[in-house]
Amino acid sequence: MTTPIDLYYWPTPNGHKITILLEEQEVPYQIIPINISKGDQFEADFLKIAPNNRMPAIVDHEPSGGGEPISIFESGAIMLYLAEEYGGFLPHEAREKAEVTQWLMWQMGGLGPMAGQAHHFRHYAQDKIEYAINRYTDECNRLYGVMDRRLKDRDFLAGEYSIADMACWPWVKPYERQGQDLSEFPNLKRWFETIEARPAVVKAIEVGKEYRSRPEDMTDEARQILFGQTARK
Ligand SMILES: N[C@@H](CCC(=O)N[C@@H](CS)C(=O)NCC(=O)O)C(=O)O
Incomplete structure (x- = not known):
């Protein structure tokens, strides 16, 4: 692999799942921070990859079958893809x-x-x-x-x-x-x-540590972005 997997990420439990798997597999990846308190999940480019405006999401630029990059949203689907594509942690039988x-x-x-x-x-x-x-x-x-x-x-x-x-x-x-x-x-x-x-889990949990925040520190703006969502806006 010459191009790392793009991982659209914020340090939450659903984000950690993917860093844990990638660290365990030793598959190269680069973090693209999606600051969900600031509204990055609503950016048009991100919505093309993740229409549910939720992270995590990935783009694999070099899928084994060749062709266009593959983008995936939903952490469970990402884990199945990575396990099948890069091996380990999912039996074949x-x-x-x-x-x-x-x-x-x-x-x-x-x-x-x-x-x-x-x-x-x-x-x-x-x-x-x-x-x-x-x-x-x-x-x-x-x-x-x-x-x-x-x-x-x-x-x-x-x-x-x-x-x-x-x-x-x-x-x-x-x-x-x-x-x-x-x-x-x-x-x-x-x-x-x-x-x-x-060790892979310890490393994975450290990823994006600098972005972590506590619920107590949430601003009104972030609260509105995260908890004021409807289909209308
Ligand atoms: N079922 C989704 C859930 C993802 C999810 O809820 N992500 C949250 C953070 S843990 C998020 O991106 N929230 C942004 C928002 O609520 O706008 C998955 O497993 O990938």
């Missing part, structure tokens, strides 16, 4: 592959959205709505329980360390902000600490 893809989809459709809402109502919402806080904190707790039971008799969520683990791990990382206590989930805690210690 149908049964083993299905194990991984179901846990990847579980993260995409369950853990990510629910934990995201827990973060929102616990930390970003200015009105502290008890029903919403309890609803998403409890749902996170249930999902952590699903992972904990799954990890009772295995090291990783689906066979060997895979893109399913890499997708879930960044969403467990801010567990305290989701109102969770890992000591309630001993198998999940072991899994979490094992992955946390991997």
Whole structure:
């Protein structure tokens, strides 16, 4: 590969998934920061790649089949593409592959959205709505329980360390902000600490550290950009 993958990125759990995979694969990439608090996700050039105005997204300038660059949005689709194109962390055999893809989809459709809402109502919402806080904190707790039971008799969520683990791990990382206590989930805690210690993961989490900000520091302008979105504007 002579041209690195373009990674449209901001240091959030969905962004971390992709830096973790690229670091594990040792695939060269360059970061293109998408400052979601400033509205970079609405720039016309970015929307051509990511019409849902969300990062992460990638452009692979040298796909193995040749031809035009391939652009991809949605972190799960990006992980599947990178694993298939650059190897590792996704088995080829149908049964083993299905194990991984179901846990990847579980993260995409369950853990990510629910934990995201827990973060929102616990930390970003200015009105502290008890029903919403309890609803998403409890749902996170249930999902952590699903992972904990799954990890009772295995090291990783689906066979060997895979893109399913890499997708879930960044969403467990801010567990305290989701109102969770890992000591309630001993198998999940072991899994979490094992992955946390991997050199590629340590490196991946450092990427874009300088851009990180805390919910408490969010400006009114950023709040409007992130939480004032409708189809009309
Ligand atoms: N399902 C998408 C979710 C991506 C997503 O929600 N990204 C957030 C940051 S974690 C974002 O770009 N937000 C910008 C916005 O809300 O306008 C994925 O997994 O890629």
